[in-house]
Amino acid sequence: MKNIILTQSEIQHKTKRIAYQIYETFVDENEVVLAGIANSGYIFAQKIATELEKISDLKVILCEVKINKTNPQDKIITSLTVEEYQNKGLVLIDDVLNSGATLIYGVKHFLDVPLKKFKTAVLVDRNHKKYPVKADFKGISLSTSLLEHIQVVFEENEEYVYLS
Numbered sequence: 001m002k003n004i005i006l007t008q009s010e011i012q013h014k015t016k017r018i019a020y021q022i023y024e025t026f027v028d029e030n031e032v033v034l035a036g037i038a039n040s041g042y043i044f045a046q047k048i049a050t051e052l053e054k055i056s057d058l059k060v061i062l063c064e065v066k067i068n069k070t071n072p073q074d075k076i077i078t079s080l081t082v083e084e085y086q087n088k089g090l091v092l093i094d095d096v097l098n099s100g101a102t103l104i105y106g107v108k109h110f111l112d113v114p115l116k117k118f119k120t121a122v123l124v125d126r127n128h129k130k131y132p133v134k135a136d137f138k139g140i141s142l143s144t145s146l147l148e149h150i151q152v153v154f155e156e157n158e159e160y161v162y163l164s
Contacts, residue, residue: 005150006140006161011123014139015044018121019051021137023058025119026089031059033090035078037106038066041094043154044123048093061085065092065106072105082113089117095152097122097138100131107133124150124161 006014026032032052036045042064049060064079078085092106103120110118121137126144142163144150149164 002162002164004160004162005124005142008159011047011139011159011161014123015047016051018137018139019048019055022048022091022119022121023052023056025136026058026117029058029089029116031061031088033061033063033080033085033088035063035065035085035090035092035106035110037092037094037102038064040096040152040154041065044095044121044152045091045093048091048121061088063090065109067102067106069102072101076105076109078109085110085115086113087116089119090115091119091121091137093121095123096150097125097133097135098128098150100129100133103135104131104133123152126150 034045034049036042045062049062052058052060066077068074090110094103097103119136122135123139125135125138125141127141152161153159
C-alpha cells in the first residue's frame with residue numbers, strides 16, 4: 001500500500017511557494033538558472049520555472065544536471081556550458097534530499113564556477129543527512145526512518161509523493 005504524503009494539488013502549492021521564495025531571493029537579478037538534477041529533480045525544476053514565469057519577469061534558464069547517484073564522484077554533466085551559467089544566480093534543485101550525497105556533489109560542481117548567488121531547493125527534505133548540506137527552499141520536511149523510502153511520481157496525468 002502506498003502511503004501518499006503529497007497529492008498533486010499539494011505538490012502544485014509547494015511548487016508555487018518555492019517559486020515565490022526564489023523570486024524574492026533573486027528579485028535584484030534579471031535572470032536565474034534553475035539547475036535540476038536528472039530525472040525527477042529536473043522535472044521539478046521545470047515546474048518551478050513555469051510558476052516563476054507566471055509571477056515574475058525573471059528570465060528563467062533551465063539546466064539539466066546529470067549525476068551518477070550510485071557513484072556521485074563521477075564527472076557531472078550539465079546541459080549548459082559553464083559560460084552559460086557563470087556569474088548568474090543559480091538554484092540547484094532535486095526532488096528528495098536523502099543523505100545529501102547527490103546534492104553535495106552537485107553543489108561541489110557549481111562551486112568551481114563564479115556565481116552571483118547560489119541556493120538549493122528540494123520538494124521533500126528527509127532530515128537524514130550524512131553531508132553538511134541544506135535545502136534553502138523545501139516543500140516539506142519529514143522525519144522518516146532509514147528503512148522508509150520516499151518516491152516522487154511525476155507522470156503525465158498524475159503526480160504524487162509516497163512513502164514505502
